[in-house]
Amino acid sequence: MNQTFRFLAPVLCALVALAAPIVSAQEPASAPPPTLEERIADLEAYVNNGERPEKASGAESLVAGPGPGANAWQMTSTALVLFMTLPGLALFYGGLVRRKNVLSVLAQCLGCACMVAPIWWLCGYSLSFGEGNAFVGDFSMAMFKGVEPGNVGAGFAWISDSIWAMFQLTFAIITPALIVGAIAERMKFKAIMAFIFLWLFAVYFPFAHMVWGGTGFMCGPLNADAGIKAIDFAGGTVVHMTSGWSALLLCILLGKRRGHGAEKLSPHSMVLCMVGTGMLWVGWYGFNAGSALGADAIASNAFTTTTLAAATGGLFWAIMEWFVKGKPSVLGLCSGIVGGLVVITPGCGFVTATSAVIMGALAGIIPFLAVEFLKNKLGYDDALDTFGVHGVGGTLGAILTGVFADEKVNGVVAGLKDGLLMEQLKACALTIAWSLVATFVITMIVKAIFGLRPSAEDEEIGLDLVEHGEAGYEH
Numbered sequence: 001m002n003q004t005f006r007f008l009a010p011v012l013c014a015l016v017a018l019a020a021p022i023v024s025a026q027e028p029a030s031a032p033p034p035t036l037e038e039r040i041a042d043l044e045a046y047v048n049n050g051e052r053p054e055k056a057s058g059a060e061s062l063v064a065g066p067g068p069g070a071n072a073w074q075m076t077s078t079a080l081v082l083f084m085t086l087p088g089l090a091l092f093y094g095g096l097v098r099r100k101n102v103l104s105v106l107a108q109c110l111g112c113a114c115m116v117a118p119i120w121w122l123c124g125y126s127l128s129f130g131e132g133n134a135f136v137g138d139f140s141m142a143m144f145k146g147v148e149p150g151n152v153g154a155g156f157a158w159i160s161d162s163i164w165a166m167f168q169l170t171f172a173i174i175t176p177a178l179i180v181g182a183i184a185e186r187m188k189f190k191a192i193m194a195f196i197f198l199w200l201f202a203v204y205f206p207f208a209h210m211v212w213g214g215t216g217f218m219c220g221p222l223n224a225d226a227g228i229k230a231i232d233f234a235g236g237t238v239v240h241m242t243s244g245w246s247a248l249l250l251c252i253l254l255g256k257r258r259g260h261g262a263e264k265l266s267p268h269s270m271v272l273c274m275v276g277t278g279m280l281w282v283g284w285y286g287f288n289a290g291s292a293l294g295a296d297a298i299a300s301n302a303f304t305t306t307t308l309a310a311a312t313g314g315l316f317w318a319i320m321e322w323f324v325k326g327k328p329s330v331l332g333l334c335s336g337i338v339g340g341l342v343v344i345t346p347g348c349g350f351v352t353a354t355s356a357v358i359m360g361a362l363a364g365i366i367p368f369l370a371v372e373f374l375k376n377k378l379g380y381d382d383a384l385d386t387f388g389v390h391g392v393g394g395t396l397g398a399i400l401t402g403v404f405a406d407e408k409v410n411g412v413v414a415g416l417k418d419g420l421l422m423e424q425l426k427a428c429a430l431t432i433a434w435s436l437v438a439t440f441v442i443t444m445i446v447k448a449i450f451g452l453r454p455s456a457e458d459e460e461i462g463l464d465l466v467e468h469g470e471a472g473y474e475h
Helices: 002-026 036-047 068-096 099-129 161-179 189-212 236-254 270-292 297-325 330-347 353-378 386-404 411-415 420-450 456-461 463-468
Strands: none
Touching (some): 068 099, 068 161, 068 270, 068 330, 099 161, 099 189, 099 463, 161 189, 161 270, 161 386, 189 420, 189 463, 236 386, 270 297, 297 330, 297 353, 330 386, 353 386, 456 463
């Protein structure tokens, strides 16, 4: 037996050697491993938050998924932006209404978050960031089709497509929630929810696409064929202008609060308002610095400009109150801080620290004049000054971004600087016109179906008990 094996072994080995090329020819050749130079290029791109380099060898990247550090910052930023609405905006607005309506404001912010999220999954994300046309996306990513945690590139090269979708969801939540401030204490809960539902499709999804989508009509940085080559780093037009101008018209169509002008409708808790302001300020770092889509130098710049503009806005609003009223109020400091945050939002990743201080100073002056004088002059009841801060402030910020944007801060500006101010003005005009027309139509539809206001008796009792069967405080 052993002699037979010794004889057959060489023969068998020879047959296997002859068969190997035939077997390997039938199997697909495996991709070559990336070269050392290609692996280093990958790491350099990741560390610098740059575009992924192409591999000349055709090899697959060993860091094909999201980069852990960039993804961690994006998840943190997403949580911070949600924190802006819940609890930040809810407490900020809740403190400014009368105690009998505090829960109604909290419910409106909660309801907004709970309604927007599934709509975003169903089709909102796709309508905002699908290829579509110049004005709105499509349904190619409905129900998050193709949006996978391990995929990258939808937002940027080093962040997960899933967390990009969640980051943008938090923007879609807070934007309509801002409108609540203008119509506080006098609109039915079901009417508000119906309005927000329709407003998302008519205003928010189209503007998110136009300004931030690769085929968007106003996306100067990404679309070479954009009709308006404007820039908006974190939402001056998309978030603050759309909500602010819509809020103005809605509060006019809705009418004034009962007792407005005849009795003092004072905030019930400036403590809650101040706490909410602090939460908004902290959350705004996710809003602005998170929009850099990576923990890089541009994110650091956005962090810096956000801090300076907020603080300077609060300072100058307080100074204006000192001159006009003889003393600065906590409400004035809070309003100025939020005003500074709003004004810097569209330019935070495009302007220098010095420009941010100037923008913050103007944020403390011009929105103050709108709140203190324009509102009284025109007689509209913008209950919590959504238009004065977000509408006026967002418009101011979009225009000033055209003035102060600096290519040394962000290279995107280099190819867009010529004529940028005019492009920003065009973007503002389109945003105002679209928001007002859409809001008028939506309001008429909601009014016809649900009605807008509770009865006079219900408003007197307070929306907490009437709409939700609960009281914010035990007497």
